[in-house]
Amino acid sequence: MQQAFVSVAAKRQTFRAGLASGKMLRFPGAISPLCAKLIERKGFDGCYVSGAVLSAQQALPDIGLTTATEVIGASGAISAATALPTLVDADTGFGEPVNVARTVAALEAAGLAGCHLEDQRLPKRCGHLDNKELVPVEDMCRKIRAAREIRADDSFLLMARTDARALEGLDAATERARAYVDAGADAVFPEALANEAEFEAFRAAIDVPLLANMTEFGKSPLLSLDQLRNLGYNMMIYPVTLLRLAMAAMERGLDVLARDGSQEGVIPDMQTREQLYDLLDYDGYGRFDASITNFQL
Numbered sequence: 001m002q003q004a005f006v007s008v009a010a011k012r013q014t015f016r017a018g019l020a021s022g023k024m025l026r027f028p029g030a031i032s033p034l035c036a037k038l039i040e041r042k043g044f045d046g047c048y049v050s051g052a053v054l055s056a057q058q059a060l061p062d063i064g065l066t067t068a069t070e071v072i073g074a075s076g077a078i079s080a081a082t083a084l085p086t087l088v089d090a091d092t093g094f095g096e097p098v099n100v101a102r103t104v105a106a107l108e109a110a111g112l113a114g115c116h117l118e119d120q121r122l123p124k125r126c127g128h129l130d131n132k133e134l135v136p137v138e139d140m141c142r143k144i145r146a147a148r149e150i151r152a153d154d155s156f157l158l159m160a161r162t163d164a165r166a167l168e169g170l171d172a173a174t175e176r177a178r179a180y181v182d183a184g185a186d187a188v189f190p191e192a193l194a195n196e197a198e199f200e201a202f203r204a205a206i207d208v209p210l211l212a213n214m215t216e217f218g219k220s221p222l223l224s225l226d227q228l229r230n231l232g233y234n235m236m237i238y239p240v241t242l243l244r245l246a247m248a249a250m251e252r253g254l255d256v257l258a259r260d261g262s263q264e265g266v267i268p269d270m271q272t273r274e275q276l277y278d279l280l281d282y283d284g285y286g287r288f289d290a291s292i293t294n295f296q297l
């Protein structure tokens with residue numbers, strides 16, 4: 001069933017409380033609403049909605065081609081499918097401060113627990129690629145102030161991401177982060193830090209909750225839950241992990257279909273019909289109309 005029993009307010013409170021708890025929150029990237037249900041079932045703390053994944057799912061590169069409407073719709077659907085709080089990647093906010101204000105208002109109305117905005121210039125790119133470009137600090141601060149001003153619910157988390165490390169160095173990145181916190185950001189996402197010492201230095205410089213991006217094949221080392229907790233980080237994301245796993249499984253499966261002319265060889269790798277229906281909670285729907293579940297699997 002849709003999670004009608006967990007209010008948006010409760011999800012945001014859970015997220016805020018988790019960030020304040022000293023625990024390390026783990027948010028895998030949900031590639032669909034169904035995937036969000038699996039993340040919840042496996043006991044994670046929340047779902048992340050990745051811009052890279054949303055772009056890739058439309059067969060687009062992650063360069064700011066997706067529209068605000070697409071991101072609001074997709075992330076709202078993911079958030080609605082789970083009792084967990086959902087944090088969405090709002091890229092650059094889709095324009096100038098006025099656009100950012102409208103984006104944030106819509107994400108809030110769509111039931112998200114929070115979003116992050118980054119300081120790249122369009123066309124943006126994955127934070128782990130070379131030759132990014134940044135907007136001036138003050139332009140980013142204006143976006144954060146706009147987001148802060150439009151926000152109706154103070155518990156909707158506004159996170160500022162800085163991509164400055166790769167371009168301006170660690171000190172400039174922490175300075176930017178401080179400016180973003182002064183402008184009203186509730187939390188910070190330092191992108192593409194190069195090693196553990198940099199994660200540590202960032203923690204020492206910034207007082208608000210910090211997110212660690214554990215994306216594969218990038219510029220940051222893949223630090224463990226314990227390492228990041230000991231470094232004082234508050235949450236970690238595995239933004240593209242499930243997409244990468246799913247795509248590799250699909251590729252292997254397609255190879256088998258093409259080779260064998262039958263799916264027999266990959267049946268053991270599949271989620272069964274029973275498992276799918278269980279995740280979709282057919283029984284829950286059957287409570288309202290018993291004829292929905294009058295079948296045997």
Ligand SMILES: C[C@](O)(C(=O)O)[C@H](CC(=O)O)C(=O)O
Nearest residue numbers: 050051052089126127215239
């Ligand atoms: C976190 C990120 O912004 C995303 O969209 O998921 C990406 C992840 C990636 O491309 O690996 C990023 O810019 O780090």
Ligand SMILES: [Mg+2]
Nearest residue numbers: 050051052089
């Ligand atoms: Mg992104």
